[in-house]
Amino acid sequence: MVERPVIEYNPVFQSQVRLAIVAALFNQPALGFNALKELTGTTDGNLSTHTQKLEKCGYIQINKRFAGKNPQTSYSLTETGRKAFTRYVESLEKVIKKEC
């Protein structure tokens, strides 16, 4: 019996917004709130909720600082997040290739 490949279950990536956030940060050292919002095509509230969840999981790091009087938030991918994303993409590739 041939073993069917399955997507490696990762509850964090069950949400496409979280998947998009990690994908956006994958090739960038850091992204600001507005840039991340535009790239993922989501709303302010939605983005905040999902980034907080990703931070709790240790996938991203949220950096807050002030530029003059304006608060600035930037996001970067942690090593854990990078490894989890790579593993997830590899499992997606396996599923697509095997079922072709």
Added chain:
Amino acid sequence: MEREQALKDVAVIKSVFEKTNIYFSNQAPYFILWGSLILAASLVQQLFFLAEPAPWAYPLLWIIFVLIGAAGSIIIGKADKVTLPQATNYYSWIFGLLWGSGSLAMAIIVCLSLVLSIYEAKFIMVFIIIITGLVLVATGLFLHRPALYLGVLCFPVSIVMVYFPDWQPSIFGLVTGGGFLVIAMLSLKKNRGKRDGRTAGHRI
């Protein structure tokens, strides 16, 4: 079912990667600025050259144009920060590093020519176009493919320039300045195409 989910997720990832590329590859304003300046400076130098050769004025002419270009680049950079708040990215970092080091090399050549009074040497512009070619090749490899072709073109053109010293400014201006403008147009067209086409439809 598994496959459908996998394809959906891959589409999301691909879409975000493409958007990120478009978002951070907008170097067209720099190419437009520098292309126009190089064309203008070359034209002025050529007119000077044909009317009354004044070799001492050429390095000064280029220094003025470079200062205008540097000021313009800073303004464009600041405008970018308004639209891309708090974003650091590899594209602008590589682009800045390449053109920063290339410009430094060119500035050293121009300054040396002034200090050592060798501004009449017909090889100054040849050196400049070779450096421009090297930086363009590197830019093409990392960022914009058309820049690679223009960079490669700079090397045979540098040989042509050696044999036509009287027309060096025009050749230099047309190839590099004109080339920069073509790269800018291609870049803008490509980005517009991507925005209107493949990536626009996918909202998460």
